[in-house]
Amino acid sequence: MTAARILLLGGTGDALKIARQLSSEHVYSLAGLGKVPHDLSCTVRVGGFGGEEGLARYLRDEGIGLVVDATHPYAAQISANAATASRAARVPCWAMRRAAWEPQAGDDWRMVNGWGGIVDALAAFARPLFTLGREPLVHLDEIPAHQFWTVRCLDAHPGSARARVIDARGPFTEAGERALFDAQAIDVIVSKNSGGRATEAKLAVARERGLPVVMLRRPPLSAADREFDSPESVWLAIEALSR
């Protein structure tokens, strides 16, 4: 039992780890794009709040005393809304910000901003592997004539004559990534800098093979009242509230 009713904003594996510890008076919130867990003790709600004003209203109506933003580092809109709405409703906003991956010796990272930067950086390559979610799926009719795309994301999709879509959820192993790179003759990887262990094997295999990584820069995120870098440190701080 903690002192304040918590709204946990999630949609990540880290957020789910925190949600598993929360009791029934607390709320775990999901956008509704992925799987909804049905085995949690806390309340699970699904869907947007209607922008920062809708979120501020929700915080007041539901008597929320603490917002914990454990959304993905590229989910910048909900993080901005959480910071603004929490201020408006006068409740603290904590954030779990997973540390970014850092390039190591032997890495060839090409840092880009946005889809246009990705397309430009890929011009010299033929067999990219996209590992940044569903965004490539809306560009399948724009594949340059010299390219074949492999897109790994959480969506089932039939692909096309020049694109294979692989519906897979991490964690991924180095052995598995080697097999995928071989099977698809991958010559460049496209990634978000998500951080964490579950999806970093591709970076190790790219390094081992001297393959470039087109890395989408992280969006700037609003400052939170307290920031944490692991679900365990968030949970310790939540537990400390009741002491």
Ligand code: NAP
């Ligand atoms: P976004 O652009 O920051 O948010 C778009 C809108 O979706 C928000 O304004 C909000 O709608 C709603 N929303 C997002 N997260 C929500 C949550 N946890 N609970 C309730 N509503 C939420 O987010 P996104 O990049 O589309 O990502 C959507 C969700 O997927 C996030 O929760 C994130 O943690 C998860 N995710 C994202 C990525 C990624 O690469 N972006 C990767 C893995 C998981 P309203 O304005 O109507 O409140």
